[in-house]
Amino acid sequence: MNPQSLCSNKPATWWRALVPFCLLASGMGLAPNFGSAEETTVDRVAIVTPASRTNQGWDQQGVDNLVEVGETLDIEVEVVEDAGYDDITPILNDLASDGTDLIVCHASGYQTVCPEFAQESGIPVVVIENPGAVMDDLIADIETQAQEASFLAGVVAGLETRSGRVAVVVSGEPPTWNYMTVGFAEGLHSVNPEATLIYQVIGEAAYDDAPNAKRVTESAIAAGADVVFGMGDGASFGMIQAINEHNQDLEPEEQVWFIDVIGDKSGSDAGQHLLTSVLFDYRGAYTELIQQLREGSFGEIHTMNLENDGVRLLPFAAFADPDTVETVDAVRVQIVDGDIVVSAIGDADGLRERLDELFPH
């Protein structure tokens, strides 16, 4: 609370007694926040995720990153997980009544409800992949340009595949997954245009459907894929288990490798056959957003890309070819410099058209 608000909120009798002090304080420069340079207080930030904060995917990465930023900036972080994809307005209202200063709506599925809530309540929100909703002081947007890092993953797959067959297995077709699929396919095509790309969708919003993810991945392996690029959240464990079971008792050169997205599973049971991962790092975006809210410049589009390390590849597994590492580093520089432009296609129809262009049946 600054001296100005202290003065203006006191009962009448106190107010009279404090007037001389306030005038004196402002005259002596003891009230730096007087006037237009006032900084907004951000003490409490909330994040709403559609699924569990422990799914080692999209939801967990967002929560973990915000909690880390909160600890660094000494801000209280409230996590609302498993909110699903239905109307989350009651949750948002509850957060508002708790005095939350900023709400991160951590799903592209909240593109309508969160901007509406922000306009009605006046509480700033952060949305995902919805640049059209951006509004000064009220709505900011995070764009994950993961197609660039996925392009690198495609290069890795193209160089590391031994069978010439590479699979992309997705738990749905949201914009984030579609951008990455197109980026991956373009990267694969750039180094191995003769490769076969097997594209499989587990289901509509099957983010936690691990049983079907396992089944789909098994079929992709049966079709000869030896590198699987999997985008699944909780469903990823079905893919990973399919690969682990397949690789059991096989020689290294016969094994199938997995390329993950968003988080780092390399230190867990799931990391045995992990080639690399397209990592999402929200820390930079969250820090910048909170700072902008404090400074009064909130309401911009924040793009996570290769240049600002918002998306990047996890260091490769030891079994990857060292030459692949060098090639990927060189391609990364070309992307950052703008010499390689990766398509940004978020809709499912556009995705299919692009895949057909690159890898016609």
Added chain:
Amino acid sequence: MSVEAIATALIAAAILTSMPLMLAAVGEAIAERAGLLNLGIEGSMLCAGFASFWLTLKTDSVTLGLLIGAAVGLAIGLVFGTLATVLNANQVVLGLGVTLAGTGGTAFLFREVYGSDQPLLSGGPGRPFEGWFDWLPVIGPAIGDQRWFVFVAWFMVLAGHLFLVRTPSGLQLRAAGESPFGLEAVGGNVTMVRIGAAAIGGVFYGFGGAALAVVELGFFSPGSTAGAGFLAVALAMLGRLSPLRVALFTLAFGLLTGLDIGLQIAGVDARPEFLRMLPYAGIVIGLVALGRGVRMPRALGQAYGGISSRR
């Protein structure tokens, strides 16, 4: 990779993935035959799956894991049967309560025990008949290379069928659902028979949940049944509450589910949402087409108050 190999993989996957669902659906068929409509299958499977996974991870024994899963299913079945018969609790509300409690409880326990880790089982049950049927193209290896519990599951289905149609106890069980007053009139104990049926059903759900976690998936995650408990109810009705028919319909459902994967691999230009819809549309069509002449047990879902209540 040849078309034959892909077809073999898809059929093998269909047999394996339909197995937990088949056990749950057959368990439901047995319970419904006794007049108990149990909508708590989903919750029972999740509880059994979690317990099974936890013990398998601790002991490295899939057999122990499966047995604890069955024990958990049995316990939940006994509780359900007792509340539904002794206290005459509404079966629909009770079943949904079990599902909600099981879903929330296992998610809570999973978080408490494993935090943000996702442990995975390595190995899995053995394949005792691997290579035995390779002389038979496509189907041979798809059947022969299954894990041992798949054969146990089919044996359980057969045993359940024989129990229902060939034994005096099975006759009593069917009478409890068809004509409970008649059963009591000839000296049967409707309450005990129904509790027994709920317990048998519970064992099937328990094995189903456990098999999903430690045989099919090799891990447990909250909500990993993904609606299998409710599908089991539909499949039980589709199979007219006959364990063998229910098992065959479940297998057909599994094969239909695999069809969309096969079409995607083949590059068929169709929306995956449409392909994924096919097996569920098949159930609806089957229920409409085959369900016209079906007569469910007369006392299904009804509380039984004894002959005295009829006067």
